[in-house]
Amino acid sequence: MSDVHDLDPESFYEEVHSFEFWFQAVEGYLSGTTWGHRPETTDAPMSPEDRERLITVLCNYCVGESAALEGASGLIAIAPNRLAKVFLSTQVVDEGRHLEVFYHRMRDLGVTDPEREVERRASRSLQTFRRRLLELVASKDWEAAIFAQNVILESLEFAVFQDHAREADSVTAEILQGVVKDERRHMGFGENELGRRVATAPHIRARIGQVKKELDHLVLESLEETVRTLGMPRDENERIGRSYIETVERLGFGS
Amino acid sequence: MADFLSAYSVQKWLESCPQGYLEDTVYGHKPGEQETELLKSNQILREDAIRTTVQLVVGERAALAASSGLINSAPDEASKRFLATQTLDEARHVEIFTHRLYDLGVAKDDLESTLKQYANPNLVKFAGVLLEKVDKKDFIAGVVGQNIVLEGMAFSVFEMMYAMNENINPKFAHTLSGTIADERRHVGFGENRIGSLIKENPGRKGDIEKMQKDMSYFMLATFADAFRDTQAVDELERIGQERSHARFHGADLGAMDTKEMEDLLAATVLKEFKTRLGRIGLEYQSPQRP
Known part of the structure; x- marks a missing residue:
């Protein structure tokens, strides 16, 4: 494939929203990995406290990924065209993979029933976010749901995973780095899809602003909880919070 | 259940599908392969190929809507993850068959109108019966x-088409072979996952068997329309082009008339239904012949 940015706009969308493009992209960083990391990367000894903290954080990641899986699959039905449907299908399998590698990581850490553990440990604010996202999808509100899913949720995960990958043990770090690469693609779709719509229908921006206002506090609460669980200093919470807000602003949806 | 579902993980899917039989393919076929010159130059054969491919796109769009819609009603995380891989498989099928329409000369701007023009109404009703169950979040009936x-x-339809195209149109045959491999995995999941759910919910048998009967009726009606409408056999005879003597379930497709081909396909699919439904504890219901 030549540089996709040389293509005319119509061919560009056809290319970047295709299975073929997804396939080429993931081949680059998933080839040779098993459950999201290289088979030769193994666990170093971990204290019981660190292990417990990591399991709780992974439980929260699973809630986010589960919300993303259910959100993205529900969005296929209301996507306005074939290209968006095909792109969202690639996102569905990405989210399914994320959920799988996080569950698998928990089993590696000795959790025998990850689903039950997620129910027991997951953050309330993240669960509320998940419920609200699925309500937006069920109400067939395409712009609001894409914003909540592909901008807010993906930006939150992007900021948190990227930061956690720097501090994490080597297995978790490799898993997170692969997930972050997927999130970048999902955010790109959200930005592109909403950007084009806002340009032709400015009232959509006001509607998106309302959704952001409603969901921001849930995002920041769950972020605070994750940082606390990971045992990071308090100023880290502010820094990752800023990173999330900057990411959303960079996508053109500031406060 | 957990053990059997581990065979349907995203990891296994990555290894067997994109990193397996789809490796080095472009839109499902080998790079550089093209539709045959005869298909491109003969208007009747080209239109027949477009009509056939439209039915594939319509069927795959229904499968995409159904598999993505079923994720939210799946009772466990492992089934959700399998359905995530199936969703992408179905989207890929939509994409490769849509691409075949472009290869056959359909302009991108004419895609939706072409689908509308050639979509078989009975196939649309067949999909409607299924999507009604999915909309109601009825996981067992939906699967x-x-x-x-x-x-x-x-x-079975893809296998028959594969047999007909293997020697005369390798590009289309290769496109079909990847989808056949996907469908085999999907059917396997359905049989394995649903058997236990039917056992746990014996009261559901009646309405699910009725759904199968309704879908089977519209499927047979679609086959009847498709084989009645095709002009390919007559056109090949008119231009003196010998038909491919491909074998399908022991029969020589090149020596059969269209009614015999329709009967063979219908009998093959219905026999498969009986076997598969029996495996999950359901009794096959014979539909009326359209």
């Missing part, structure tokens, strides 16, 4: 309709 009935039908 039987999708992974046993729709996929079972697609499996």
